[in-house]
Amino acid sequence: MIKEFCAENFTDIPAAIRSGAGRIELCDNLAVGGTTPSTGVIEEALQYAGEHSVPVMTMIRPRGGNFVYNDIELKIMHTDLIEAKKIGTDGVVFGCLTDTNWLDEEALELLIETSEGLQITFHMAFDSLSKENQFKAIDWLAERGVDRILTHGGSAGTPIEENIPHLKELIAYAAERIIILPGGGISYQNLDQVKEALNVDEVHGTKIIAINE
Template identity: 35%
Template structure:
């Protein structure tokens, strides 16, 4: 079993302060976790960033205007760009963001604008990776890596498709990125660590 890391995912300030342990190096904040996470308020970002940095942690912000699919309208993309810029100006260290075209490809134009709005923050491509067309998965992930995306977030089902998850991990690793798994249970990290050698997990905290 490989060493594994659990990154807390929280939706409110008290949960952030309670979830930090000596092993925590990074935390993520998002609103509406039951709906896959949406962008938290500017106030939440500001105070969480101060707390994280005071405790030598990096803070990642979910940038997502709504639940549902990752095919966004132009107004939604403008909202996301503004939110990413806000997160950068408030001192956050990274964002989780993704956008797809209607045919299941990375929306390269939208993502280029969102990466630019991040202004040097670490960029993680969100769970839209699970909606990508399998036939072009490698090409899509290579584009992300070539354009500055460092991590990819997947959210497998409670009984994950191990073959696809292994394939995704291999492609992400070959592109020089890190795969992060949004856990659906307390036991899933141990299982996926043992079965596939996955070692970085994002786990919702109450």
């Protein structure tokens, strides 16, 4: 079981790794769902996590809000991704949509190509797609070598338990072509329940491990 700890900056990473985090998603500004961390934060996180053989997935997101980005925002994302790759990040986390509720294929193809050699996670922008388009998106992303999709399985704020049926559908449809990574509302307290219900090997969250206990 890989417990992916969603870390805002460097602060909690040492304690998280000591407490059993097997992978780090590194971001800034969790209040808006996470944005790209600074290069200094990425460097320190990679150095510390690397010493403990824990991979780091760096968030590439220029702002909070929706996932429909203009050309300047996409240029920022592309530059940030190149810099994170230079520093040595193990993987990147991103997602781009169109205003017609589909994947921004052109933007994603550029980012995926630039991410060659890195793990790629498509983040919770996935949850903004219609359910019909989610299944199509699994096909599209899997065909292009994306490693995993981070999803809550439903609208933000809904209990993860309510979304178990849809998450099961996504996992079954993915059929091991791409990892469905459940997150949002999973904590060390309900982790076993979610794992048993979904039979997954990876989970994600800010409270996925009990840091202070």
